[in-house]
Structures are given as C-alpha cells and as structure tokens.
C-alpha cells in the first residue's frame with residue numbers, strides 16, 4: 001500500500017499520526033473520510049493494531065457500511081472484526097452487554113418516534129395534562145433535548161422548579177422514564193444517555209471499554225451532541241487516542257441538539273491536540289466550489305477556511321425558474337432523461353430538497369416517464385400501519401413487558417377487547433405496580449372483567465404465550481408466517497373489501513422478504529437481533545448503488561455523499577430558506593450550512609431550480625427566488641430561461657398522473673390544476689375543517705346533502721368518522737378528510 005501515491009501531503013500526515021489527539025478540520029470534499037479509511041488501514045497494516053482495538057463512528061448506517069467496504073478493500077476480511085458503526089449501533093451493542101447494571105433486562109426494546117408518541121400520550125393522560133398546556137410533541141421534544149444534554153429527570157425537575165410549564169414537562173419526563181423502564185424499553189436518545197450513565201456510574205465497566213477501544217475515530221464530528229461528546233470523552237480521556245474529523249460549515253443538526261462547540265473547543269479539551277487542515281477539494285468542479293463559498297461566506301459564526309480547487313472551472317451553475325412545482329418536477333425529469341440519452345447513468349443524478357413532502361411531485365413524474373428512482377425517507381416502509389402492527393407482535397413476543405406494543409395489537413384484529421377493558425387492565429396494573437402483561441397473566445386473581453371479556457383476554461394471552469414458545473423452535477420467517485396466520489391478521493385483510501387492504505397484504509409479503517434477506521445475511525439469526533436491525537435502520541439505508549436509478553433525498557440525508565449531477569430544488573425564500581429563517585439569524589445560518597452541504601454534493605454539474613407558484617397545504621402560494629441563488633455571482637451561473645417569463649400558457653397543456661385522496665392515480669390536467677388553484681386563491685379564507693371544528697352539536701354544510709348537525713364522531717385509522725344528521729337527507733356517516741364540509 002503506497003499511501004503517498006493515494007494521498008496528498010497533509011492527508012498523509014493525518015493518516016500516519018496515530019497516537020494522541022488529532023483534529024482534522026476541513027471543508028467539504030477535501031478527503032476527510034478518505035483519510036479516516038486509510039488511517040484505519042495504516043493502523044492495522046503498518047502498526048499491527050488489532051481490528052477489535054479500533055472504534056470508528058460515523059453518522060449514518062449508510063456511511064458506516066461504505067466505510068467498512070472501503071476498509072475491507074484496503075485490508076481484507078479482518079475489517080469485519082471492527083466496530084465501524086453509528087453512535088446508536090455501537091451504544092446499543094454495549095448496552096446489550098451491560099444494561100443490567102442499571103436494572104434493565106438485556107432484551108430491551110428500542111422505541112421509535114411513533115412508540116414514543118403513544119407512550120407520551122398515555123403519560124400526559126395519566127397526569128391529566130391538558131393538550132392546550134402541553135402537547136405530546138412538545139413534551140417529547142423537551143425530553144429529547146434534556147437527554148441530549150444529559151439532564152436526568154430529577155435534575156430536570158430541580159432546574160425548573162419554579163417554572164410553571166417546564167415543571168409539567170418535568171413530571172411528564174419522570175413518568176415517561178418510569179414507564180420506559182417498566183416496559184423494558186429505551187428511546188433513541190436513551191441509547192446514548194444510558195451508555196454514558198453506565199460509564200459514569202461503573203468505572204470498572206468504563207475501564208473495560210477504555211482498554212478495549214484503544215483507538216477511537218469519529219467522522220462528521222460537527223454533528224455530535226453533548227451526550228455523544230461526553231461518551232467519546234469518557235472513552236478516550238486516559239489514552240487520548242482520539243481522532244475526529246469534521247467541518248463546522250456542515251453542522252446541520254443543531255435543531256436536534258448537535259453542538260458546534262464540540263468541534264470549535266476540541267483544541268481546548270485536548271490541549272496537546274494536533275490539528276491538521278486539508279485545503280484541497282477533490283470532489284467538485286471550480287464553479288461549484290465557488291458557488292458553495294459565495295453562499296457560506298455570509299455566515300458570521302465560522303472558522304475561516306481555504307478550499308482550493310483541483311479541477312477546472314467546469315460548466316456554470318444552471319438556474320431554472322419554473323412556473324409552478326409541477327413544472328419544476330417536469331423540467332428536472334426531462335433534463336435527467338436528456339443527460340441519460342447523452343450517456344450518463346441515472347445513478348449519477350440526485351434530486352435534493354429540504355422537506356420530504358417535496359418528493360411526491362417528482363415521484364409522480366418519474367413514474368409516469370418510467371425513469372427508475374429511489375426515494376430515501378418519506379413514508380418509509382416501516383412506518384406503514386400493517387408493518388408496525390406486525391412489528392408490535394414480534395416485539396411483544398420478544399419482550400412481553402413492552403406495553404406500547406401490547407396496547408397496539410391487543411385488539412388488532414378485533415377480538416372484543418375494547419378500550420374500556422384495556423383501561424381497566426391498565427389501571428389495575430398501575431395500582432398493583434406491575435406491568436400490563438403481568439395483570440393479564442394474573443387476570444384470574446382479580447375480578448376486573450365480565451366473564452365474556454375475560455375469556456377474550458385469556459384467549460389473547462394464550463396466543464401470545466404460544467407465540468413465545470414457538471419463537472424457540474421456529475426461524476423468524478416461520479414465526480412471522482405463523483403469527484400472521486394464527487392471529488387472524490392476514491385473514492382480516494384478505495377478506496376485507498377495502499382496496500387499500502390489498503396493498504397491505506403486499507407490504508406484509510414484502511416484509512417477509514426483509515426477514516428472509518436478514519436470515520441469509522446473519523450468522524446466527526435471532527428474533528432479537530432482527531428487531532434491532534430493523535429499529536436501527538435509518539432512511540439512508542434504503543439507498544443502494546447497484547441499480548441504475550436516480551436518487552431523491554433530503555439535503556440532510558445527503559451529507560457525506562457525492563453525485564456527478566445534483567438538482568437542488570425548491571430554492572425559494574419561504575421554503576428554502578424557510579420562512580422562520582428570514583426572521584431568525586441563527587436559523588438562517590443553519591439553513592446556509594445546509595445549502596453549502598447541498599451544493600458541495602455535486603461533482604460535475606449543479607442545477608438549482610425554483611417555482612414561482614407552489615401548492616402548500618392545498619393552497620397556491622408565490623414565493624420569491626431564494627437568497628442562496630442570489631448569493632451566487634452572475635459570472636458563474638446561467639439562467640436557463642431568463643429572457644422569457646414562463647407563463648402557464650407557454651407550457652403545453654398536458655395531463656399528469658396524480659394521486660387522489662384514495663391514493664389512486666387519476667389524470668389531472670395542468671390547466672385544470674391551475675383553475676383549481678385559482679379557486680382556492682379566490683376564497684383565501686375558506687377554512688379546511690379540522691377535528692376540533694367537528695364536535696357533536698356543530699352545524700355543518702355539505703354541497704350535496706345541505707345543512708346538518710354533527711351527532712357523533714369516531715376515530716377511524718387516523719381519520720375521523722363524522723355522523724351527521726342532515727336536515728333533509730337523514731343521517732350520514734362521512735370521513736372528515738374527504739368530505740367537502742364547511743361550517744354552516
């Protein structure tokens with residue numbers, strides 16, 4: 001391995017500095033990640049450091065996989081013995097071995113944001129906190145911030161003793177944490193916080209890991225939060241063999257608690273730290289780099305850096321102004337098809353946007369044009385109801401104390417165990433200080449339920465116990481099939497007349513593929529490991545370079561990646577940067593860093609597009625062009641359609657496929673879309689009715705049925721079923737989301 005040929009002088013120096021603290025601070029595309037992989041190879045090959053003595057941490061599973069692949073190509077299979085993973089996976093692995101020290105069981109469940117939400121909902125209900133004073137979302141966000149700064153419930157309570165609202169948050173935090181523990185579950189932030197807690201409370205455990213991981217490397221260090229920082233600090237404070245790489249200009253997770261000071265203060269924390277700067281960009285053409293610099297230089301709070309180009313100027317940045325968001329998507333797809341005809345592969349191209357919601361229009365047109373694409377994020381497979389239900393079954397089998405999963409499926413499919421019954425059981429559990437499952441186990445001891453209901457619950461209990469036994473003898477895939485069959489879940493879908501349920505069956509079949517793939521890959525497949533791999537999978541993991549398809553992803557998930565052709569879309573003041581940035585300088589600085597990340601993903605060609613009109617929450621709005629386009633000097637950008645103001649009449653009338661409210665594809669004419677949009681604009685105050693408007697007693701108006709009175713409402717799979725007594729048309733049941741109701 002002739003490193004001198006593969007690396008420039010500074011990179012070589014950083015690669016071969018193995019002992020002691022090292023900070024590599026450098027701009028995008030300067031080879032930071034490349035240094036990390038070569039450094040690992042150098043440590044193993046030239047210094048005989050054992051693979052299991054190295055801990056390498058990156059930000060996404062995708063980045064970890066890529067890093068492992070690169071190390072493997074340099075050193076061979078020994079790379080497999082290394083811990084190259086995300087903060088969360090490394091900590092989950094440590095916790096599987098050590099968490100009993102904190103009184104949890106080793107087979108703990110990891111809760112995602114949905115589980116968190118339902119648990120917090122229950123907490124707020126039990127504390128009788130009014131939604132008006134504190135919503136689940138707010139409570140969760142405060143708790144997350146607390147955990148990211150390592151503030152435990154007791155200290156949190158003390159800190160906010162005299163603060164009315166935060167005091168409520170504190171109570172919620174305390175009960176939430178208590179319930180997590182009862183459920184033998186951890187949320188995402190706990191994974192880091194609990195590891196730190198163990199390291200702080202049990203020095204002998206810490207020492208064990210300090211001795212094991214003699215060398216620690218962290219990529220994307222600018223995005224670590226305080227808890228992660230503390231973790232690294234604990235692990236390395238004795239041997240000080242810590243190498244961190246990062247770029248303060250690419251810190252884009254401050255809204256989630258990332259602390260940019262971690263990188264700015266590194267030299268203070270490790271006074272002997274060696275600092276290496278990389279000043280050459282190997283990724284992008286000159287104009288792209290110049291564009292990135294012209295945006296980021298407007299930030300005040302940054303370390304000045306030089307980033308010299310190694311390539312020639314390349315073409316200019318292409319700016320396109322679309323009449324509306326449909327036309328923007330059409331332009332991008334057309335351009336992709338043109339590039340493809342000229343010899344580019346689809347996998348060389350990516351569309352980057354700020355919010356997931358922007359993807360759908362691109363998806364529709366890509367689908368219509370039969371251009372293969374991958375969507376990263378958005379409504380993830382694992383977020384679908386049927387997948388979550390099935391996962392809840394599996395999690396419950398794995399860990400019967402998991403109350404959230406238990407409550408989710410106790411009556412799914414329907415087995416005559418209604419809400420009231422569940423609440424009765426829950427109350428009893430709370431009263432007895434035991435878990436919900438314990439109450440179900442001991443049901444015969446309490447006389448809580450009527451005989452019929454009791455029999456239903458017992459039947460459910462027998463079923464779960466049976467699954468639990470089967471788990472010991474069956475493969476995960478067999479267990480999945482067994483559960484789907486025995487629980488009656490599949491049958492309910494198959495006999496349903498609802499067309500949506502057909503695709504649910506397909507999704508469950510796809511899930512079985514996920515399990516089978518896992519079983520093929522895993523050395524010793526187990527339910528627990530499978531669940532863990534599913535819970536830790538991040539959006540970016542669906543990304544697979546093997547197929548030739550274009551990539552759609554948010555700017556956030558694009559960090560660390562590179563593409564020959566990048567389309568940054570939706571560049572409008574109000575969208576990117578978002579409206580709140582325009583009044584808050586800190587948010588504006590974070591948005592600018594995000595723009596910098598986006599621009600620097602491009603290697604050869606960069607397009608930036610904006611739409612003059614855009615549908616936002618069912619309304620057409622007009623935003624001005626983004627500051628990020630204006631920041632780029634005119635000598636390095638070209639407007640693809642500057643002279644002619646695009647008017648919708650210049651766009652050929654065309655129909656596009658559009659998903660209607662039933663998720664069915666219908667033809668939608670663009671002219672008609674504009675007409676529809678105008679109608680909305682003409683009645684800007686027409687209010688879309690929300691759940692809060694449709695309460696029993698409310699007078700409503702329907703274009704066909706006339707005026708009526710709401711008599712009842714009921715939850716219906718995330719929608720609201722409204723029963724209305726119409727003055728002249730009798731009683732009707734309508735779904736709120738699709739019924740064209742107005743207040744009368």
Ligand SMILES: Nc1ncnc2c1ncn2[C@@H]1O[C@H](COP(=O)(O)OP(=O)(O)OP(=O)(O)O)[C@@H](O)[C@H]1O
Pocket residue numbers: 006007008011026027028029030031032033034035247250281282283559560561562600
């Ligand atoms: N010395 C070099 N010679 C040739 N190519 C290089 C060299 N250094 C880096 N590269 C290439 O430049 C590109 C960017 O490198 P890398 O991804 O390591 O940068 P980075 O600093 O980690 O960027 P980011 O900040 O976006 O994560 C990669 O394609 C890499 O292979």
Ligand SMILES: [Mg+2]
Pocket residue numbers: 032033034219560
């Ligand atoms: Mg990198």
